[in-house]
Amino acid sequence: MNKPMTGTATAPQGLRGWLRTDTPQSRFQARMGRLWFGWLTFRRNRLAMLGLSIVLLLCAVALFAPLLAPYNPVQGVLNDRLQAGSAAHWFGTDNMGRDILSRLIYGARYTLMVVVLVAITAAPIGLLVGTVAGYFGGWVDTALMRVTDIFLAFPKLILALAFVAALGPGLENAVLAIALTSWPPYARLARAETLTVRKADYIAAARLQGLSHARLIVGHIMPMCTSSLIVRVTLDMAGIILTAAGLGFLGLGAQPPLPEWGAMISEGRQFLLNQWWVATVPGLAIFVVSLGFNLLGDGLRDVLDPRAGGNG
Amino acid sequence: MTERAEQGGPETASPSRSGARQASPGRVRLKRAGLLLLRTFGSLAVTFLGLLIITFLIGRVLPIDPVLAAVGDRAPADVYDRVYHEMGLHLPLYQQFFDYVVKIFQGDFGTSVLTSRPVLDDIVRVFPATLELATIATILGVLLGVPMGVLAAVHRGRWPDHCVRVLGLFGYSLPVFWLGLVGLLLFYMKLDWVGGPGRLDAAMEDFFEPVTGLILVDALLQGDMEVFWNAVSHITLPAALLAYFSLAYIARMTRSFMLEQLAQEYVLTARVKGVSEARVIWRHALGNVMVPLITVIALSYAHLLEGSVLTETVFAWPGLGSYITSSLLNADMNAVLGGTIIVGGVFIGINLLSDLLYRLFDPRARR
Numbered sequence: 001m002n003k004p005m006t007g008t009a010t011a012p013q014g015l016r017g018w019l020r021t022d023t024p025q026s027r028f029q030a031r032m033g034r035l036w037f038g039w040l041t042f043r044r045n046r047l048a049m050l051g052l053s054i055v056l057l058l059c060a061v062a063l064f065a066p067l068l069a070p071y072n073p074v075q076g077v078l079n080d081r082l083q084a085g086s087a088a089h090w091f092g093t094d095n096m097g098r099d100i101l102s103r104l105i106y107g108a109r110y111t112l113m114v115v116v117l118v119a120i121t122a123a124p125i126g127l128l129v130g131t132v133a134g135y136f137g138g139w140v141d142t143a144l145m146r147v148t149d150i151f152l153a154f155p156k157l158i159l160a161l162a163f164v165a166a167l168g169p170g171l172e173n174a175v176l177a178i179a180l181t182s183w184p185p186y187a188r189l190a191r192a193e194t195l196t197v198r199k200a201d202y203i204a205a206a207r208l209q210g211l212s213h214a215r216l217i218v219g220h221i222m223p224m225c226t227s228s229l230i231v232r233v234t235l236d237m238a239g240i241i242l243t244a245a246g247l248g249f250l251g252l253g254a255q256p257p258l259p260e261w262g263a264m265i266s267e268g269r270q271f272l273l274n275q276w277w278v279a280t281v282p283g284l285a286i287f288v289v290s291l292g293f294n295l296l297g298d299g300l301r302d303v304l305d306p307r308a309g310g311n312g
Numbered sequence: 313m314t315e316r317a318e319q320g321g322p323e324t325a326s327p328s329r330s331g332a333r334q335a336s337p338g339r340v341r342l343k344r345a346g347l348l349l350l351r352t353f354g355s356l357a358v359t360f361l362g363l364l365i366i367t368f369l370i371g372r373v374l375p376i377d378p379v380l381a382a383v384g385d386r387a388p389a390d391v392y393d394r395v396y397h398e399m400g401l402h403l404p405l406y407q408q409f410f411d412y413v414v415k416i417f418q419g420d421f422g423t424s425v426l427t428s429r430p431v432l433d434d435i436v437r438v439f440p441a442t443l444e445l446a447t448i449a450t451i452l453g454v455l456l457g458v459p460m461g462v463l464a465a466v467h468r469g470r471w472p473d474h475c476v477r478v479l480g481l482f483g484y485s486l487p488v489f490w491l492g493l494v495g496l497l498l499f500y501m502k503l504d505w506v507g508g509p510g511r512l513d514a515a516m517e518d519f520f521e522p523v524t525g526l527i528l529v530d531a532l533l534q535g536d537m538e539v540f541w542n543a544v545s546h547i548t549l550p551a552a553l554l555a556y557f558s559l560a561y562i563a564r565m566t567r568s569f570m571l572e573q574l575a576q577e578y579v580l581t582a583r584v585k586g587v588s589e590a591r592v593i594w595r596h597a598l599g600n601v602m603v604p605l606i607t608v609i610a611l612s613y614a615h616l617l618e619g620s621v622l623t624e625t626v627f628a629w630p631g632l633g634s635y636i637t638s639s640l641l642n643a644d645m646n647a648v649l650g651g652t653i654i655v656g657g658v659f660i661g662i663n664l665l666s667d668l669l670y671r672l673f674d675p676r677a678r679r
Contacts, residue, residue: 146358146362147362149355149359149362150358150359150362150363150366153359153362153363153656153659153660153663154363154366154656154659155614155615155617155655155656155659157621157622158621158636158651158652158655158656159366159652159656161621161636161637161640161648161652162366162367162370162648162649162652163370164640165370165640165643165645165648166370166371166645238484238485239484242485242487242488245487245489246487246488246489246621246622249487249489249622249625250621250622250625250637250640250641251641252640252641262487262489265487265489265490265493269493272493272496272497272501273497273501276497279490279493280490280493280494280497282490283487283490283491283493283494286487286490287485287486287487287490290484290485290486290487291481291482291485294481294484294485295481
């Protein structure tokens with residue numbers, strides 16, 4: 001069975017051949033090979049590639065902000081306030097004479113920070129709650145899912161507002177509030193995935209070998225949930241960005257001197273009529289980045305989770 | 313109303329057909345429906361209790377010192393002590409929570425620091441504005457979104473489908489407050505097609521005496537067409553904005569439900585029988601889609617009541633959302649938490665209603 005396959009597949013040698021072999025020598029090689037084939041599928045989707053480029057661009061801009069930004073994002077030149085776009089200031093300046101392009105470039109850092117922080121706090125919480133509930137079942141399941149439902153029954157933004165009100169405005173608290181309100185869907189998802197594998201033979205085999213509950217959950221159940229969770233988190237990132245920007249706009253997220261995009265829109269509001277660019281340009285940045293995450297998420301879903309109705 | 317509807321079916325059916333033989337399965341079904349109702353309300357109660365626990369924790373436990381928040385940091389020690397005892401903070405936590413729940417059920421949400429009136433009165437005053445906006449937006453969203461979703465499903469992979477997809481993608485990626493600002497800039501400031509922020513022109517607001525609080529309804533009742541058209545011009549932009557977001561969601565869901573139905577064999581049967589294509593789509597398939605769609609529409613309505621926080625801020629719309637935000641910016645915790653409870657309660661109530669409607673309209677779910 002090996003012969004005819006290798007005849008066509010191993011034509012290119014080297015790294016590509018190593019990735020495409022159907023007789024992997026190690027677990028690592030098999031995993032890399034699977035990733036490679038996933039990438040090949042992903043690459044065919046042009047919109048998803050566009051999304052990926054936008055997200056990569058965001059990361060690059062955030063990383064190299066000090067090198068890319070032509071001006072100081074926090075200190076402006078008051079003589080140059082509220083200027084329209086020109087060769088010196090591509091997107092014009094705001095009411096403090098700060099270059100809007102530079103502020104956008106630095107703002108990418110805050111956007112990325114919010115997204116990453118929420119993702120690495122909310123997703124593990126949801127994963128843990130969901131897998132534990134699904135694995136043990138019974139009253140543990142009932143209790144945990146009840147708590148999840150309560151959080152789910154809440155309007156997200158209002159709950160985040162209430163949290164921020166109690167904790168005080170600021171970027172860190174906004175992140176915390178968003179994370180506290182966005183884990184329940186992940187818990188639901190992880191529980192559903194757990195229920196499908198809970199009765200599988202490999203779980204029973206691992207248990208017979210004497211694996212503890214904790215190791216079983218972490219080592220054998222959680223990996224089964226990750227791909228659908230990654231898709232869901234990516235699709236949610238646009239929503240997280242919009243919520244964070246909304247909190248910033250209401251004055252409850254990042255505080256004024258920081259060049260956070262939502263706060264920039266809020267600051268530019270009063271100059272909307274005559275200096276429209278101050279408020280509208282940051283909104284375009286938010287839109288482009290959210291669109292990037294949405295496109296990327298759609299593409300990832302088609303690759304990792306084809307069951308979930310790929311054409312949506 | 314829903315209670316009667318739930319139990320009405322079996323109750324009226326069995327005695328009319330007569331006979332003791334029929335009564336017993338009828339009674340079993342009645343019992344089952346009752347049990348179901350009990351369970352639904354039970355879970356509703358638990359969810360609402362959870363909501364209260366969260367607001368209680370946010371209001372009493374999370375702030376470093378709720379007394380300081382109330383009296384300010386320059387209050388003398390005896391005032392501080394008095395307020396400390398008045399707020400019941402010397403009691404154990406569970407007792408504080410119990411008192412809190414009792415007060416909420418008595419409709420006592422505390423007094424707003426900002427308006428120095430009971431929070432509930434404030435909310436009753438501002439809620440109609442939110443309700444008016446969300447209702448109009450939902451009606452628009454359903455009227456446009458459902459046909460668009462159907463067309464997208466029928467012409468799958470062609471331009472109507474792509475249009476709906478792009479609309480949905482934009483709906484999920486555009487910041488609502490930004491779109492609102494751009495809309496104001498374009499249609500109010502530059503083109504002057506619609507009214508600006510607020511529910512009425514400032515000059516009119518002073519002379520208008522609200523009855524229900526729904527200005528459009530009030531103006532019609534009083535026969536004041538000038539006020540009516542003024543209110544229409546003010547509500548057009550925010551309602552269109554919210555309708556867009558609800559349309560994007562409803563169209564997307566309608567499309568995927570329709571695709572599922574159109575692949576069913578009964579559709580094929582109908583076509584083979586020679587039923588016209590329009591009837592197959594709009595009657596047979598859409599008829600089956602309507603039931604799950606109720607849940608989607610209810611969810612989007614509930615989200616509008618929430619999502620309007622940002623829209624109301626942009627359009628200076630004096631509804632629940634701007635009330636919560638302005639209280640928040642003034643550290644008026646009673647008002648914020650009261651608003652949170654009301655919004656959460658409305659959210660839970662709409663979910664329950666959609667659940668009951670689902671059972672009512674779908675004969676399969678009744679069993």
